[in-house]
Amino acid sequence: MPEARIITTNRAGIIWSxxxxxxxxxxxxxxxxxxxxxxxxxxxLGYPQIDATGVPRWLSLTVLATEIAVFAVPAIVCTLCNxxxxxxxxxxxxxxxxxxxxxxxxxxIGVLLWxxx
Numbered sequence: 770m771p772e773a774r775i776i777t778t779n780r781a782g783i784i785w786s787x788x789x790x791x792x793x794x795x796x797x798x799x800x801x802x803x804x805x806x807x808x809x810x811x812x813x814l815g816y817p818q819i820d821a822t823g824v825p826r827w828l829s830l831t832v833l834a835t836e837i838a839v840f841a842v843p844a845i846v847c848t849l850c851n852x853x854x855x856x857x858x859x860x861x862x863x864x865x866x867x868x869x870x871x872x873x874x875x876x877x878i879g880v881l882l883w884x885x886x
C-alpha cells in the first residue's frame with residue numbers, strides 16, 4: 770500500500786514563497802504588452818509614433834494609463850502570493866519590494882516622459 774503524501778503548512782509556505790518570486794517574471798509580458806501598446810495603438814489609429822506631432826492628448830494619456838496599469842499586475846500578483854506565504858510563516862518581502870519598485874520606476878518614467886518628452 771503506497772504511502773499518502775501530506776503537504777504540511779511549512780512545505781506549503783515554501784511553495785508559496787517560490788510562487789511569489791516566480792510571479793516577478795510577469796514583468797516580462799507586462800513589458801511586451803506596454804511596448805505593443807505604445808506601438809500598435811497609435812499605428813492602428815493612423816499615427817506613425819506616439820511622440821509624433823499631431824497625436825491627440827487623449828491617445829497619449831490612454832497609452833500612459835494602460836502602460837501603468839499593465840505594470841501594476843505583477844506587483845499586485847506578487848503581493849497576493851506573499852500574503853498567502855506570510856500566513857504560512859514564509860514572508861518574501863524582498864520580492865514584493867522589487868515588484869512595487871519596478872511599478873514605481875515605470876510609472877515615474879512614464880509620467881516624466883509624458884510631461885517633458
